[in-house]
Amino acid sequence: MPLIAPRRDFRMSSSGCVDNTTVVLGAGIIGLCTAYYLSESGNTDPKSIHLVDSSPELFRCASGLAGFAPSVSSLGALSFKLHADLAKAHSGRTTWGYSPSIGISLSQDSESAVSGSGEDWLESKASRAQVASHNRPWEEDQTGPAWLRRTEDGIMEVISRDGTTAQIDPLRFCQWLLGKCRERGVQVHQPARAISVSKNGGGILNRIRISKDGAETELPCTRLVITCGAWTPRVFSTLFPSASTRIPVSSLAGHSLLVRNPHFKPVELETEVCHAVFATDTLGFSPEWFARIGGELYLAGLNSTSIPLPEVATDVQASPKAIEQLKQCAKAMMVNAPGKEVEVLREGLCFRPVTSSGRPLVSRIPDEKLGGMRTRGGGIGGVFIAAGHGAWGISHAPGTGLVLAELIEGRSPSAKIEALALLS
Secondary structure (H helix, E strand, O other), X not given: OOOOOOOOOOOEOOOOOEOOOEEEEOOOHHHHHHXXXXXHOOOOOHHHEXXXXXXXOOOOOOOOOOOXXXXXXXXXXXXXXXXXXXXXXXXXXXXXXXXXXXXXXXXXXXXXXXXXXXXXXXHHOOOOHHHXXXXXXXXXXXXXXXXXXXXXXXXXXXXXXXXXXXXXXXXXXXXXXXXXXXXXXXXXXXXXXXXXXXXXXXXXXXXXXXEEOOEEEEEEOOEEEEOOHHHHHHHHHHHOOOOOOOOOOEEEEEEEEEEEOOOOOHHHOOOOOXXXXXXXXXXXXXXXXXXXXXXXXXXXXXXXXXXXOOOOHHHOOOOHXXXXXXXXXXXXXXOOOOOOOOOEEEEEEEEEEEOOOOOOEEEEEOHHHOOOOEXXXXXXXXXXXXXXXXXHHHHHHHHHHHHHHHHHOOOOOOOOOHHHOOOO
């Protein structure tokens, strides 16, 4: 006789609404991972989960960076495992370009050695190779990817062991996550903007008001999750205007290019080797290359803290000057292919949420920080936050989503996140 899992009955409130209604603000990679694991747990009715995003076009700011800093190694290790598990279970190589990768540090001259460690790479505007290679032996690489140009004095070193580095196409991964969430019954409100929250007669959070298509509506909300990336501080201040707490997250703008690998041959698709290349600053910034499955090369590393954060992601306008700088970088660093020009597939500008410490925030926000709003305890209420992942958002997304789902349901987290709490 086949085993049949017992049907779980989800509690209903006196008003007919599903109890423990969860609203996730922000349908980026971390918000989607949160909804994915929460809807998978078996403890939360997927139909009681609402994804709210203000952008008319989802994933407008999807980027392509990978890696993690030592202070969040537990979360990073969990995420790396979850990335691999998801890819194995759902044909990740084909569906979203999951692939083991070789990490490389490239110094274009003998004096531009990469030094330092930890989370100060952003503040010092150094190469991220110093973080990606933390506690890993460096081995000089005599070959490297065929598309990457080396100078005579340049040094190319492998900074990742076999099985310790991988990458994905974040846009395709987000599309897959969204599809799975919708299949399970998660409700998506987009484009919609959160306006305010309200409380019941006992002063407990119970609803959130959103604006969509020019009309306002209320959603039941006992568990609120804010995963709005660089927009997280604005959203929190809007919903909790009386709170004295401010979310210590700022934005780091980063331009990028997606170009075609001129040396790629379709017959190599099944055996294609992907690389992540972190170069030192010889072109006015520290270029970062990510070779993806299918002959695509993602170029980034041109960052700025002076570009103002727009109201919504679709208002983002890339700087022609910055894009031209990236194009010149591509021409300088790529090996020419006879008869082929650099083919640009996509230009981009994304705003990454960063913190001064370099550590993300992944925690429940204590009620005393909500400016007079209270929430139900345990796994039946609360306000939660995940933001400030910087360049590690894609790497950390599955682990962050799982840990948040566990916190939301009152379970012990699968990673050590004590250092990631919102401080007073």
